Amino acid sequence: METSQQGDPVLRAGPLEVRLGDRTVLADQRPLPLTVREFQILAALVNRAERVVSREELYAAVWHGEMRDHDRSVDVYVSRLRSKLERALPHWAYIRTHIGFGYCFSPRPSTGEW
Amino acid sequence: METSQQGDPVLRAGPLEVRLGDRTVLADQRPLPLTVREFQILAALVNRAERVVSREELYAAVWHGEMRDHDRSVDVYVSRLRSKLERALPHWAYIRTHIGFGYCFSPRPSTGEW
């Protein structure tokens, strides 16, 4: 993965820039404020870009524990993350749902109507 | 079998790429969305490529149980799988029917009219 001048890993995907090292996200060069959990979810997904990640794996990566049955935490934070990303970058989609398994970070220009 | 950077088993057959490890299928490099059952059927077939697989074996591989007489589940999902594959890759055929036995994953360019 690309790294910044300070050596921090950085991911660029369209107008989105995720600086894992300093816990910063830029959308069109503008800072996108995320809460701790939101950033952790995003980071976990970005670190596994283009791979389908199970809810259990995401949960373990963020909460460091066993996910209880029917726990919806992951879904809730993915929803909030999507919401912020979409408001900042309306013409891009980043997180895809894989029903029955989990999510996949897969940036693409949104095909929806403008 | 070939493996990806993450060490996941990958099968390439013409323009089709099946990543068994991360539950992803690419058609001409583009993600092909499959449901759980569809992917399981495909995975079971790919794992037995070029072999004729009985309905019973496919059923056991996906549903983990004894197939009831006259159960059509396998047929239905093979049909849906074919449908999605054909829509994504019109000039290729992947699943052959062996009447009275089952199916066989055997990729080949389609000979149909253009």
Place this chain on the structure above:
DNA sequence: TCGCGGTGTGAAAGGGATGTGAAAAGGTCT
């Protein structure tokens, strides 16, 4: 030609999975 077994596939019912707003609980600062 008729009947029959085998297969392809559309359609519908039902249920599980997901998106998401909102309340409850917890933390931090002053």
Place this chain on the structure above:
DNA sequence: AGACCTTTTCACATCCCTTTCACACCGCGA
């Protein structure tokens, strides 16, 4: 304590997946 923000949990609506049924088609044998 009070204000404010975040995390957690709950509840509900919606979506879409699975399952099952039914019908059509095909090839074959009587």
